[in-house]
Amino acid sequence: xxxxxxITAGSVDDGKSTLIGRLLYDSxxxxxxxxxxxxxxxxxxxxxxIDLAILTDxxxxxxxxxxxxxxxxxxxxxxxxxxxxADAPGHIQYTRNMVTGASNSNLAIILIDARKGVVxxxxxxxxxxxxxxxxxxxxxxxxMDMVGYSEDTFNQIVTDYQVLAGxxxxxxxxxxxxxxxxxxxIVHSSDNMDWYGGKSLLDHLETVDITVxxxxxxxxxxxxxxxxxxxxxxxDYRGYAGRVVSGSxxxxxxxxxxxxxxxxxxxxxxxxxxxxxxATAGMSVTVHLQDNIDISRGDILVSSNGKPEVSQLxxxxxxxxxxxxxxxxxxxxxxxxxxxxxxxxxxxLHKFNINTLEKVxxxxxxxxxxxxxxxxTADPLAFDLYxxxxxxxxxxxxxxxxxxxxxxxxxxxxxx
Amino acid sequence: xxxxxLDYLDELEAEAIHILREVAGQFERPALLFxxxxxxxTLVRLAEKAFRPGKFPFPLVHIDxxxxxxxxxxxxxxxxxxxxEKLIIGHVQDSIDQGKVVEQKGKNASRNALQTVTLLDxxxxxxxxxxxxxxxxxxxxxxxxxxxxxxxxEFGQWDPxxxxxxxxxxxxxxxxxxxxxxxxxxxxxxxxxxxNYIRRENIALPSIYFAxxxxxxxxxxxxxxxxxxLNMDEEDVIERRTVRFRTVGDMTCTAAVASEAFxxxxxxxxxxxxxxxxxxxxxxxxxxxxxxxxxxKGGYF
Numbered sequence: 054x055x056x057x058x059x060i061t062a063g064s065v066d067d068g069k070s071t072l073i074g075r076l077l078y079d080s081x082x083x084x085x086x087x088x089x090x091x092x093x094x095x096x097x098x099x100x101x102x103i104d105l106a107i108l109t110d111x112x113x114x115x116x117x118x119x120x121x122x123x124x125x126x127x128x129x130x131x132x133x134x135x136x137x138x139a140d141a142p143g144h145i146q147y148t149r150n151m152v153t154g155a156s157n158s159n160l161a162i163i164l165i166d167a168r169k170g171v172v173x174x175x176x177x178x179x180x181x182x183x184x185x186x187x188x189x190x191x192x193x194x195x196x197m198d199m200v201g202y203s204e205d206t207f208n209q210i211v212t213d214y215q216v217l218a219g220x221x222x223x224x225x226x227x228x229x230x231x232x233x234x235x236x237x238x239i240v241h242s243s244d245n246m247d248w249y250g251g252k253s254l255l256d257h258l259e260t261v262d263i264t265v266x267x268x269x270x271x272x273x274x275x276x277x278x279x280x281x282x283x284x285x286x287x288x289d290y291r292g293y294a295g296r297v298v299s300g301s302x303x304x305x306x307x308x309x310x311x312x313x314x315x316x317x318x319x320x321x322x323x324x325x326x327x328x329x330x331x332a333t334a335g336m337s338v339t340v341h342l343q344d345n346i347d348i349s350r351g352d353i354l355v356s357s358n359g360k361p362e363v364s365q366l367x368x369x370x371x372x373x374x375x376x377x378x379x380x381x382x383x384x385x386x387x388x389x390x391x392x393x394x395x396x397x398x399x400x401x402l403h404k405f406n407i408n409t410l411e412k413v414x415x416x417x418x419x420x421x422x423x424x425x426x427x428x429x430t431a432d433p434l435a436f437d438l439y440x441x442x443x444x445x446x447x448x449x450x451x452x453x454x455x456x457x458x459x460x461x462x463x464x465x466x467x468x469x
Numbered sequence: 470x471x472x473x474x475l476d477y478l479d480e481l482e483a484e485a486i487h488i489l490r491e492v493a494g495q496f497e498r499p500a501l502l503f504x505x506x507x508x509x510x511t512l513v514r515l516a517e518k519a520f521r522p523g524k525f526p527f528p529l530v531h532i533d534x535x536x537x538x539x540x541x542x543x544x545x546x547x548x549x550x551x552x553x554e555k556l557i558i559g560h561v562q563d564s565i566d567q568g569k570v571v572e573q574k575g576k577n578a579s580r581n582a583l584q585t586v587t588l589l590d591x592x593x594x595x596x597x598x599x600x601x602x603x604x605x606x607x608x609x610x611x612x613x614x615x616x617x618x619x620x621x622x623e624f625g626q627w628d629p630x631x632x633x634x635x636x637x638x639x640x641x642x643x644x645x646x647x648x649x650x651x652x653x654x655x656x657x658x659x660x661x662x663x664x665n666y667i668r669r670e671n672i673a674l675p676s677i678y679f680a681x682x683x684x685x686x687x688x689x690x691x692x693x694x695x696x697x698x699l700n701m702d703e704e705d706v707i708e709r710r711t712v713r714f715r716t717v718g719d720m721t722c723t724a725a726v727a728s729e730a731f732x733x734x735x736x737x738x739x740x741x742x743x744x745x746x747x748x749x750x751x752x753x754x755x756x757x758x759x760x761x762x763x764x765x766k767g768g769y770f
């Protein structure tokens with residue numbers, strides 16, 4: 054069985070909480086003690102049915118202050134798949150939350166209110182999903198019960214959305230007409246929309262293709278730790294511990310260590326009492342090489358047949374996540390997989406108005422701003438372009454004064 | 470182009486190992502909090518995978534309330550001997566003797582809340598900068614919002630409003646002196662995932678997880694093990710029942726469930742069809758709706 058991680062994008066008014074609640078409730082993912090609390094609640098829908106949005110209710114700190122605190126994770130499973138929902142609520146910090154949730158997801162659900170169609174918020178959500186490179190998008194056109202389950206309304210929104218998808222470069226978009234409140238096409242196929250021949254949302258989530266690229270040319274393993282027991286018996290043991298983030302390594306493969314550039318051959322791949330002929334994307338392993346070269350945390354093992362870029366000057370998209378604006382004169386830390394070094398944002402090329410998709414020429418980079426920048430790093434980074442290989446194409450910026458994560462970077466090009 | 474997707478247990482395992490190795494790489498004085506429960510036993514197994522044949526780059530730390538199930542302590546000591554790793558024990562009794570905490574009075578008295586003080590003192594004494602714990606996000610809604618690398622201030626407090634964004638598989642472990650990070654490598658596992666992993670890896674557990682005969686009393690609708698530290702009175706009727714423990718904490722706050730699950734397969738069947746959540750058997754969560762959130766803000770893991 055596989056795990057599908059998805060994010061839901063939409064505001065409270067779009068029925069996002071109700072949709073998640075419905076998905077959990079109708080797939081029997083809610084246990085008796087939680088259900089009891091649900092029935093006990095005073096909050097009910099207008100028709101007296103239980104308000105499923107309660108299932109995504111937040112913390113006391115949130116209720117007291119009327120705020121929402123970033124991403125909550127929810128878990129459920131069916132006979133076919135396991136699911137992790139990154140529920141990213143929030144109005145003020147929406148961009149930051151959604152970027153965080155989307156970075157770890159295979160799929161995004163974008164909610165559209167059938168009465169309103171494609172609105173500014175839809176543009177923003179779609180832009181962010183595209184920026185973070187999510188391979189799959191489901192557009193749920195919700196509140197179909199409020200528009201008389203109209204096929205024409207659905208078709209019009211699909212047409213409008215396809216124009217938007219073209220602009221922001223989203224492929225693999227699936228459209229599903231739903232009513233989260235009434236349960237139409239969430240888990241069970243709806244009797245109210247015979248004109249819709251597609252799958253229910255859950256059915257789609259259970260079957261959508263989420264396999265990852267295992268191309269050997271993209272083999273990348275950032276070294277996290279060197280295993281050196283230094284006992285008498287294991288005097289010469291030297292294993293490089295890390296997670297294969299993309300591609301695959303086989304025993305006898307030629308590999309290069311970056312940024313040093315030394316090459317060697319894989320002699321053994323192991324983990325505790327198991328040995329493997331091949332380590333594929335996602336596996337955590339310990340790798341042995343033929344030659345005794347100086348490798349430490351922060352280095353990366355890559356396939357000698359397909360090397361990443363190595364540069365200290367990189368063009369990247371930046372999402373700013375801190376209340377203190379970007380300071381181009383300040384030296385920050387950058388963390389790219391296991392590599393930590395210092396950096397400076399050398400130049401802001403432009404920002405995006407994420408509601409209109411226009412470029413904006415404004416140097417000031419504030420909370421939730423997104424734009425294209427050039428970054429200079431103290432040590433060279435061995436990276437891939439985010440659009441080619443997400444797993445080795447993203448990094449975070451850490452403020453050296455506060456130690457807080459203040460920015461997310463998606464590498465777009467090495468600057469010559 | 471070949472395509473491929475890991476099975477869910479392999480994926481969860483690989484993610485947890487990656488997190489453990491990040492702790493090793495990023496911190497100077499990490500520790501693994503070991504409670505003797507199945508989640509921390511799973512962490513130990515994952516640490517073996519992450520670091521063997523080398524030594525663990527951290528000691529195991531047990532905060533001992535003194536009210537443990539004897540089976541748990543026996544398991545702990547045998548496990549440590551087998552692993553050849555260092556164990557540090559922080560005793561809640563010491564915190565009581567030093568007057569730092571006051572033992573609760575009354576029928577439902579428990580040392581569960583007191584252990585936070587002992588934990589914080591132990592962290593301060595050994596200057597731990599990272600503490601690895603077995604908490605999972607599916608347990609409770611405060612945990613559902615906590616980061617995998619969760620920064621605590623020098624008072625151990627969790628501030629949900631000041632959490633760092635956590636993107637991709639990149640974990641920011643940078644902290645100021647005095648702060649520490651709680652790290653939760655099995656955040657994304659569910660209770661059932663843990664059990665399926667224990668079965669797959671053939672990991673031994675303390676016997677109290679399996680159905681056995683035990684003297685219990687019924688309190689607030691929950692079956693509690695009859696133990697000397699439970700302040701019992703004439704209203705408490707001791708019965709011999711076939712029970713098991715679904716979560717293992719302090720004897721005063723962990724309820725048993727009536728169960729005929731003698732083998733791990735039975736337990737997995739039982740949980741798969743269970744309609745009560747795991748923390749439904751934890752008295753410490755019944756105090757209020759925000760009980761866990763409040764304890765976390767006070768330094769609890």
